[in-house]
Amino acid sequence: MRTNKVFIPEVFFTNDCLTGEDVVKSTRVLGDLDGVFQDKEAYGKMNKEQAVYHVSSYLPVLENTPGGLFMGITTLYPGKVGQEYFMTKGHFHSNSDRAEFYWGVEGEGFLILMDERRNVWAERMFPGSLHYIPGKVAHRVANTGYQKLVFSACWPSDAGHDYATIADAGFARRLVDVNGVPTLV
Ligand SMILES: O=P(O)(O)OC[C@H]1O[C@](O)(CO)[C@@H](O)[C@@H]1O
Numbered sequence: 001m002r003t004n005k006v007f008i009p010e011v012f013f014t015n016d017c018l019t020g021e022d023v024v025k026s027t028r029v030l031g032d033l034d035g036v037f038q039d040k041e042a043y044g045k046m047n048k049e050q051a052v053y054h055v056s057s058y059l060p061v062l063e064n065t066p067g068g069l070f071m072g073i074t075t076l077y078p079g080k081v082g083q084e085y086f087m088t089k090g091h092f093h094s095n096s097d098r099a100e101f102y103w104g105v106e107g108e109g110f111l112i113l114m115d116e117r118r119n120v121w122a123e124r125m126f127p128g129s130l131h132y133i134p135g136k137v138a139h140r141v142a143n144t145g146y147q148k149l150v151f152s153a154c155w156p157s158d159a160g161h162d163y164a165t166i167a168d169a170g171f172a173r174r175l176v177d178v179n180g181v182p183t184l185v
Pocket residue numbers: 055057072073074088089090091100139140152153155161
């Protein structure tokens with residue numbers, strides 16, 4: 001199933017619009033993404049305190065509750081490490097068959113997807129793009145534009161995050177700038 005439906009957002013979300021005791025905010029700086037980017041030399045020269053993305057997550061039920069939903073807003077800054085675009089860490093779900101929706105709110109980029117057989121493909125993200133991420137498909141987002149990329153997500157409260165599989169083997173393809181064109185290599 002490889003869909004890329006489009007809807008018209010009536011409200012532009014921002015990280016700040018989620019508040020309250022059920023909201024958890026986090027920031028990933030470049031130093032949190034050690035091993036994620038291919039160009040180690042370029043990464044080594046960059047400021048590790050630099051923020052790459054912020055996530056605000058609305059968690060109305062406890063983590064692992066069956067049948068609940070979580071919702072998040074991510075702001076991913078523009079930038080590159082070498083020729084590779086700033087991107088989220090990426091993960092499978094711990095409960096591997098759990099699916100998720102992502103939707104583009106502001107800016108432009110790509111959702112990079114990889115199934116368990118390590119087939120990789122990408123869907124263009126833009127304000128109003130809607131992306132269904134099936135279970136057993138790893139997902140990460142790259143900002144290919146010159147402004148911040150804001151996207152939102154909705155996922156089951158018992159999905160969990162499996163970062164270890166990606167930390168061990170990475171994605172089979174990377175999204176890099178080839179003569180100004182975002183290209184999966
Ligand atoms: O969890 P990662 O791979 O750092 O990516 C951040 C995004 O993914 C989510 O974990 C949801 O899949 C959100 O909290 C956020 O939108």
